[in-house]
Amino acid sequence: MAKMTYIKAITSGLDQVLGDDPKTLIFGEDVGKNGGVFRTTVDLQDKYGEDRVFDTPLAESGILGLAIGLSLTGWRPIPEIQFMGFTFEAMDGIVGQLARDHYRFGGQKNFPVTVRTPFGGGTHTAEMHADNLENYFTSTPGLRVVTPSNPYDAKGLVISAVESDDPVLFMENLKLYRSMKDEVPDEKYTVPLDSAKVVREGTDITIVAYSAEVNEALTAADTLAKDNISAEVIDLRSLSPIDTDTIFASVDKTHKVVIVQEAQRMAGVGAVVASDIAEEKIMSLDAPIGRVAAPDSVYPFAQAENDWIPNSDDIEAKAREIFNY
Amino acid sequence: MANGSKQIVDFAKIKATMADPYKHPVQVIDREGKVVDPDTLAKYSDDQLVDFMKKMVWERTLHEQTMNFSRQGRLGFYAPTAGEEASEMGSVSAFKEQDFLLPAYRDLPQMIQHGTTVAKGFLWSKGHVEGNQHENPNMLFPQIIIGAQYVETAGVALGIKKNKDEDRVAFAYTGDGGTSQGDWYEGVNFASAYQAPAVFFVQNNGWAISVPRRKQTAAETLAQKAVAMGVPSVQVDGMDIIAVHEVAEAAREYAAAGNGPVVIETLTYRFGAHSSAGDDPSRYRTKEEEKPWFDADPLIRFRKVLSDKGLWSQADEDKLVDQYKDEFKEAMKEAEAAPAQKVSDFLKWTYNVPTPAVKKQIAEFEAKESK
Numbered sequence: 001m002a003k004m005t006y007i008k009a010i011t012s013g014l015d016q017v018l019g020d021d022p023k024t025l026i027f028g029e030d031v032g033k034n035g036g037v038f039r040t041t042v043d044l045q046d047k048y049g050e051d052r053v054f055d056t057p058l059a060e061s062g063i064l065g066l067a068i069g070l071s072l073t074g075w076r077p078i079p080e081i082q083f084m085g086f087t088f089e090a091m092d093g094i095v096g097q098l099a100r101d102h103y104r105f106g107g108q109k110n111f112p113v114t115v116r117t118p119f120g121g122g123t124h125t126a127e128m129h130a131d132n133l134e135n136y137f138t139s140t141p142g143l144r145v146v147t148p149s150n151p152y153d154a155k156g157l158v159i160s161a162v163e164s165d166d167p168v169l170f171m172e173n174l175k176l177y178r179s180m181k182d183e184v185p186d187e188k189y190t191v192p193l194d195s196a197k198v199v200r201e202g203t204d205i206t207i208v209a210y211s212a213e214v215n216e217a218l219t220a221a222d223t224l225a226k227d228n229i230s231a232e233v234i235d236l237r238s239l240s241p242i243d244t245d246t247i248f249a250s251v252d253k254t255h256k257v258v259i260v261q262e263a264q265r266m267a268g269v270g271a272v273v274a275s276d277i278a279e280e281k282i283m284s285l286d287a288p289i290g291r292v293a294a295p296d297s298v299y300p301f302a303q304a305e306n307d308w309i310p311n312s313d314d315i316e317a318k319a320r321e322i323f324n325y
Numbered sequence: 326m327a328n329g330s331k332q333i334v335d336f337a338k339i340k341a342t343m344a345d346p347y348k349h350p351v352q353v354i355d356r357e358g359k360v361v362d363p364d365t366l367a368k369y370s371d372d373q374l375v376d377f378m379k380k381m382v383w384e385r386t387l388h389e390q391t392m393n394f395s396r397q398g399r400l401g402f403y404a405p406t407a408g409e410e411a412s413e414m415g416s417v418s419a420f421k422e423q424d425f426l427l428p429a430y431r432d433l434p435q436m437i438q439h440g441t442t443v444a445k446g447f448l449w450s451k452g453h454v455e456g457n458q459h460e461n462p463n464m465l466f467p468q469i470i471i472g473a474q475y476v477e478t479a480g481v482a483l484g485i486k487k488n489k490d491e492d493r494v495a496f497a498y499t500g501d502g503g504t505s506q507g508d509w510y511e512g513v514n515f516a517s518a519y520q521a522p523a524v525f526f527v528q529n530n531g532w533a534i535s536v537p538r539r540k541q542t543a544a545e546t547l548a549q550k551a552v553a554m555g556v557p558s559v560q561v562d563g564m565d566i567i568a569v570h571e572v573a574e575a576a577r578e579y580a581a582a583g584n585g586p587v588v589i590e591t592l593t594y595r596f597g598a599h600s601s602a603g604d605d606p607s608r609y610r611t612k613e614e615e616k617p618w619f620d621a622d623p624l625i626r627f628r629k630v631l632s633d634k635g636l637w638s639q640a641d642e643d644k645l646v647d648q649y650k651d652e653f654k655e656a657m658k659e660a661e662a663a664p665a666q667k668v669s670d671f672l673k674w675t676y677n678v679p680t681p682a683v684k685k686q687i688a689e690f691e692a693k694e695s696k
Contacts, residue, residue, distance in 0.1 A: 025487075051487060057518050062476050062511035069480015069495070072425070072465070073488055092508075097473055104466055106454040107674040141675050165677040194680060241680035 004184040007177040009151035010040055010116075013158035014078065016188045018048045021076060024162060026053045028063060028080030028116075037082060038118060038177055060086050064093020064115075068101065071111040078162055084119035084171065085128030091136070098167045099142035113168075114161040120173040120212055121262060121309045124302040130174065131299045132211075132263035137169050138240040138272070144193055145240040147171035149214035151182035153237060156191030164193055171239075173211045180215070196243035198250065202232035205323050206250040207315060208273055209260040210236040213292075217260055219312035220319060229323050239269050244276050251281045256325070258290035258318050262309055265293035287325035290318045344545035350560040350592055353567040356621045358629030365571055366630075375636055377566050380418065381410040381624050382642055384434045386649040387443070388597070391450075394657060395601035400450045404431040408564075408596035411623030412528050414438070415569030416591070419577050420496055420524075425481045426464040427474040427497040430600075431528070435498065439464055443656035444663075453663050454670075471503045475512025475525065482521035482586065494522040494580045502533025504547045513588060514554045520585035524576045525551075527588065528563065530595040531618070535609035551588035563591030564623040594618035667694050 004012065017024050026041055032055040035042030045053040056063050060081055067077040081087050087094060094115060101111045121130040137145050144166050148154040154172070161168035199214060200221050209217040214235045221231040232250050236242060251257050257277060259270040274289045292310045300308040353362040360366050369377075388407040394400045406413060409431070417435035420426070426439045433446040440461025449456025449466065457466040468474035478497040485493050503509055504527055516523040527547050531538050544550060551558035557579075561572045569591055576587040596619065598604035606615075631637035669690040672683050679687060 057511075057514055059507075059511040059515070061508055062479065062515045065473070065476020065478075065508070065512060066480040066483060066515060069477045069482070070484045070487075072477075072481050073484025075484055075487065092470055092473055093476070096470055097477070102677065103671065103674040104454075104457050105674075106458055106670070107677075108458060110677060144676075144680075241682055244681070 001183045001185050003181045004151050004155075005178050005181050006148070006151045006154050006173070007038060007040055009155040009182070009184045010158050010172060011042060011044070012184065012186070013155040014041065014044060015047070017078070017159055017162040018044060018052060020188070023074060024052070024076045024078060025070060026078045026080070027056050027066065029056060029058055029082045031055060031080050036080065040116070040172070041080070060089035061093050064090040064098060067113045067115070068093065068097055068111060071113055072109070076112045076162065078114045078116060081115060081117040083125075083129045084117045084133050085131055087117060087133065094137065094143065094169070095140045099140045102166070103142055110165040111167050112165045114158070114164075114170055115167070116158070116170045116172060118172045118174045118177070120175050121299070121305050122175040122212070124305065125174070126302075127299070130305070132261070132267070134171060134239050134269060135263060135267040138269055140240075142167065143240065144168040144238070145171065146193055146238050147173065147211045148191075148237060149173070149176070149199075149211050149235050150180065151184050153191050153197075153235075155184055156189050157193070157237065159188060160190040160193045163190070168193065171211070175212050191237070194238045194241050194243060196234050196236045196238065196246040198232060198246065199235045200231070200233040202230040202254065204230040204254055205256040205258065205319055206232045206234060206247070206254045207258050207260060207319060208234045208236060208247060210239060210269070211262065213260045213262050213310065213315075216310065216312040217315050220315035223312070223316050224319055229319070231319060236269070236273075242269075242273060242276065244280070247273065247277065248281050251277055252284050255284055255286040256322050257285070258292060258315065258322055260292040260310060260315055262294060264296045265291065266296045287322045290322040292318045344549055347546040347549050347560050350562045351568045351572050352562040352565055353571065354565050354626055354630055356564065356626060358626045360630060366567060369567065371634070371636055374631060374634070377414065377418070377570070378627055378631055378637055379645060380414040380438070381566060381627065382645050383649050384410040384414055385624060386646050387434060387653060390650055390653040392597070392601065394447075399657060399661070400447060400601065401452050402430070403450045403601040404599065405595070405597035405601065406431055406434055408594045408618065408622070409528060409530060411566035411569055411627070412563035412591040412593040415566040416526055416573040416589070419570055419573035420494070421492070422461055423463060423490070423493045424577070425485070425493075425495045427478045427481065427495065428465065428467045429471065429474055429498050429500070429503070430467045430469060431500065432467060432498045436464055436467070443653055444659040447657055447660035448663055451660060453660075454666060455663055471499060472506030472508030472512070475499060475503070475506070476508045476515065477512075478523050478525065479512045479515035479519070479521060482516050482523035483519050486519065486521050492581055494524055494577055496524040496526065496577070498526045498528060500533060501527065501529040501531065501538045501541060501547060502536065503527065504550055505541050510550075510554070513551060513556055513586065516586040517554045517556045520583070522580040522583065523586040524573070524580050525586060525588045527590045528593055529590050530593045532595055532599070532606075532610070534599045534604065537610075546590060548588060548590035556586050556588055558588035558590065560590045560592060563593030564621045564626060566623055566627055594621070669694055
């Protein structure tokens with residue numbers, strides 16, 4: 001077992017699926033010789049050849065068209081959209097076509113496409129590079145949306161995504177790419193596509209988070225522990241579907257919950273989680289559901305983004321408020 | 326730039342001459358029914374010529390029968406095809422069963438010719454999943470968002486190339502309005518960048534619902550748009566079935582041989598409304614505009630050629646029309662007998678592996694449906 005960064009873990013997972021299944025294809029802008037602008041696909045073209053790992057012209061809708069057409073001819077496409085903000089150019093491809101195609105055929109054809117795309121704030125990117133846009137996709141029937149918060153899950157989830165016969169949007173957090181290292185097995189393993197994980201056990205309050213906010217939640221939990229507040233932290237991992245069983249079990253234990261997202265409050269994975277809890281577990285709650293989210297402005301200019309993105313202090317404060325309710 | 330001095334580049338001249346290679350649409354039979362390219366026509370046997378005519382009569386009868394069905398409320402969305410028989414039958418007949426067809430909504434006749442049934446076409450129009458399940462798996466359902474079929478065609482063509490399939494191409498249709506979509510350019514360009522075997526048809530029928538062709542672009546022809554993508558293209562008289570077929574066959578052969586994609590613009594006309602759902606062409610076009618196109622009816626033209634050869638008579642045609650009408654009525658009965666659809670099935674088809682929420686909803690709907 002080696003220590004690996006989040007990005008290396010993704011590369012390792014992609015290497016594995018390319019090696020295992022000759023029908024897998026990686027394509028996108030700059031993914032070939034350059035290995036992607038972040039080097040996520042580095043060396044894969046050398047290893048598997050230009051037939052399997054190739055550059056596309058600069059057009060995201062075209063990239064999704066390729067993915068759908070390649071699925072129709074027996075391939076298992078892994079397109080990259082260079083930044084999640086650019087998925088707007090492929091909205092019809094992902095939402096209007098890909099997510100609906102299995103249904104349109106009455107289940108007779110599969111579209112086993114994994115769309116990989118980096119997102120997330122805090123790295124002072126240019127505009128349209130950092131937004132959390134998951135809400136556009138989690139409201140799309142037929143599409144799975146997953147996002148890992150650590151290197152181990154990154155590798156296991158990307159392998160599961162590619163092996164799934166359902167289309168999957170695989171969101172890679174920019175800030176996490178090189179900021180954390182984990183023990184990651186060299187061999188193949190999978191992390192299920194539809195399960196959340198309790199990443200820290202606790203008894204007093206549940207904090208539900210995903211992607212980079214999981215680390216913020218863990219930091220908040222450390223601080224809360226100093227005051228003998230025992231926080232349980234759940235990493236959603238899958239944003240569509242949401243693993244409500246894991247969340248409900250935790251709520252039944254702690255009776256208090258705070259839901260964290262980096263996206264604007266109006267943009268709703270946290271709202272969906274809150275509504276699920278309210279619908280099924282309201283009698284189990286001893287306090288209102290707390291939410292931590294970015295404010296409802298357009299994504300901020302880069303210089304001020306750290307004032308805008310929810311951090312561990314925000315989570316800690318909200319958790320104290322709900323705990324003391 | 327000093328006054329009066331000669332400019333380094335003459336944009337006016339470039340603009341005035343850029344459509345020059347496209348000034349003469351391919352034609353074998355002119356609008357009066359005169360054979361202007363007898364050598365090409367001579368390549369076809371009498372049986373083949375009669376078969377082309379039968380296909381056009383079939384499509385015209387299908388059009389008329391579907392308009393009747395629409396008036397009776399027995400069809401859903403349906404795009405009339407009268408006027409486009411030469412363009413549609415001439416082109417689709419150049420392709421083989423293994424070729425992959427990516428149609429738009431006015432292309433049900435080509436789908437049926439490519440390997441599905443009239444009943445399936447009706448089921449698609451009526452909004453039934455079986456209308457998307459065809460005997461020949463080498464086709465997609467009609468695309469509704471204009472342009473998406475073009476980018477997907479590039480993908481299918483690249484897949485064919487990567488599979489090293491012999492003698493196989495992807496072919497797609499859109500209309501004149503479709504060439505304004507970004508996806509149109511992306512699709513043609515991607516196919517070109519990968520030199521993938523695709524044949525792209527633009528059926529220029531003059532109208533994108535109510536917007537005339539001239540308002541889509543200042544380009545003199547739509548075919549010339551392909552030049553920018555490094556793709557050879559041609560304009561063909563879309564009311565001349567032999568010309569369309571010849572061009573389509575040449576394009577298929579060229580693409581299948583590994584030379585990359587081709588774009589074909591057929592000059593045709595939509596005799597009827599945009600769709601059966603309340604469009605009224607008298608709101609946006611005049612009888613004066615329509616008349617010359619009605620006179621250029623591809624059936625009138627080809628009927629004359631065949632009659633001159635003694636291969637066709639009105640009696641032959643009347644008999645065929647009756648036969649086709651009966652077939653279409655039978656197909657409608659078959660479509661109307663399709664099993665009722667269930668919401669629980671819609672849920673089952675949404676994912677391969679249903680999510681927990683979807684599983685729960687399947688159970689809820691199955692309970693309702695079993696009552």
